[in-house]
Amino acid sequence: MGRSIQLGRIFGIPFRLDYSWFLIFIFITVLxxxxxxxxxxxxWSPAYYWIVGIATSLLFFASVLTHELAHSLVGIRGGIPVKSITLFFFGGIAHIGKEASHPTTELKxxxxxxxxxxxxAGLFYSISWLSSxxxxxxxxxxxxxxxINLILAAFNMIPGFPLDGGRVLRAIIWRVTGNYMRATRIATQAGYGVSYALIIGGILIFFGLGRELGLSGLSGLWFIFLAFFLNSATRxxxxxxxxxxxxxGFTAQDVMARxxxxxxxHxxxxxxAHGPLLTTSSQCFLVTDGERVAGILTPHQVKAVPRDHWDITTSGQAMTPVENLKIVRPTDGALSILERMGEENLDLVxxxxxGRIIGMILRDNLIRFAQRFHELKM
Ligand SMILES: [Zn+2]
Structure with missing residues (x-):
């Protein structure tokens, strides 16, 4: 979340701007x-092109924000906590605290x-018509x-996950089959399908096949760009x-290393580095002071020490002292721990x-645990 700045709150929801937003704002204004x-x-006189251009750009982003607010307010009414809204490059994202637990909530x-x-779009069109x-x-x-609002609606309604249309598709399949993961898989396949179709379409347009529809060859590149964006978002x-x-369903004590x-x-x-680090596969060391655990040292921290300081730096100097460690309880949910690590940017809890350290959870291990569990289930 370090790539964005917070602007304020709307209906109690913090609203942030990703830095990429400034680029796209300048791009649209100039266009x-x-x-x-x-x-x-x-x-029009030249100054008016810029005044109206900037005003239009700002109202465009207000439109994107309103779109995200609509998702968020309906979500909150359905019991889904919305943590924040970030406007970025392409539009907006509402960060939700958990996924919908019922297809109807997701659909709405x-x-x-x-x-x-x-x-x-209807509102702006009416104003345009009245003021013309x-x-x-x-x-x-x-x-x-x-x-542009009509295009925004149309693009988002493409039935490829994670676009809004893909989420609608998932909710419908989920409702019919009663199987959330199966619905997610099908909507994901649709998402990949859409991105491949966009690439093929983009290539055809690039070589001039869209000329009758008024599409220049260059807009083919735009389709391909969009396809890559969608493809990585889907994945x-x-x-x-x-x-x-x-x-x-897993807790800290299920997933921790012991x-x-x-x-x-000393x-x-x-x-x-030449001894214990080579002979173990462990992702972490307990640094001891006699019988007492004084802190924790990870290979990341070892690598952070410059090589010419390796002889003069002790494990005790490079470690994270016990009093600075982030602590969780054995009964805390694994998912909420992962979310906390993401939010606070932690590698380890x-x-x-x-009052006794009974285990350690490293972020990489937690993700690997989930991947293995998922593969076994498939
Ligand atoms: Zn949307």
């Missing part, structure tokens, strides 16, 4: 002020966004917004879904029972 408006309204939540965009006689600036601005969302599903090699705190990093 509008430099090409679209001068082309469509050649009689997924459909709310595109329906909202269609309503916005006496204010060409307002009419021009709202006409473009009407079109990522599917992985997250299986990860969450696999971890459901045995760790112990190393004394051991130098060179001694550690310590499982503590009655």
């Amino acid at each position: 509008l002020s430099y090409l679209y408006f001068p082309d469509s309204y050649p009689l 939540m997924a459909a709310a966004g595109p329906l909202c965009s269609i309503a916005l 006689g006496f204010n060409e600036y307002v009419a021009g601005l709202t006409l473009w917004l009407a079109y 990522m969302t599917y992985r997250q879904t299986t990860l969450r599903e696999s971890l459901k 045995d760790f090699p112990r190393v004394p705190r 051991l130098t990093i060179r001694e550690l 310590t499982v503590v029972s009655e």
Whole structure:
């Protein structure tokens, strides 16, 4: 989440801007002020192209935000906590605390966004129509917004997961079959299908097959770009879904590692790297001070020490001291631990029972655990 800044709250939901948003904002503003408006309204004075262009850009992003708010508000009414909304490169994402537990909730939540965009398109079109006689600036601005909201609705309704249309598709299959994972798999296949279709379409358009429809060869590249974006979003969302599903029902003590090699705190990093680190597959060491555990050392931390300092740095200096460790209880849910590690950017948490360290959970191990469990189930 380090790539975004928080702007404020709407209906209590924090709303953030990804840095990539600034690029796309400039891109759209230039496109509008430099090409679209001068082309469509050649009689305006130059300053107005920029004023109207910037206003249109801002209202476009307000439209995207409204689309995400529609998802979020319907989700919240259905009992799904929405943690934040981030506007980025292509549009927006509402970060939800958990997935819908019922297909109807998912269906309503997924459909709310595109329906909202269609309503916005209608609203902007009406304003454009009403103002066309006496204010060409307002009419021009709202006409473009009407079109773009319609395109936004249409693009999002493509039935490929994780687009809204793909979520609608998943909800319907889920409702019919009663099987959430099967529905997710089918919607995911549809998502891949859409991205391959976009690539083939893009290549055909690139070689001139879209000319009759008014599509230039260059817009083929745009299709291909979109396809790669969708393809990676599909893969990522599917992985997250299986990860969450696999971890459901497990607690910290189910997934933690219990045995760790112990190393004394005075051991130098060179001694550690040439000895215990080579002979064990353990992802972590307990650094001891006599009988007491003083801290924890991971291979990541060892690598962070510059090589020419290996002889003068001890394990005790490189470790994370016990008092700085992030602690979870043995009965905490594995999924909520993974979410916490994601939010706080942690590689490792310590499982503590009655004041004693009983295990360790490394993020990589947790993900591997979920993957293995998922493979065994398939
Ligand atoms: Zn949406």
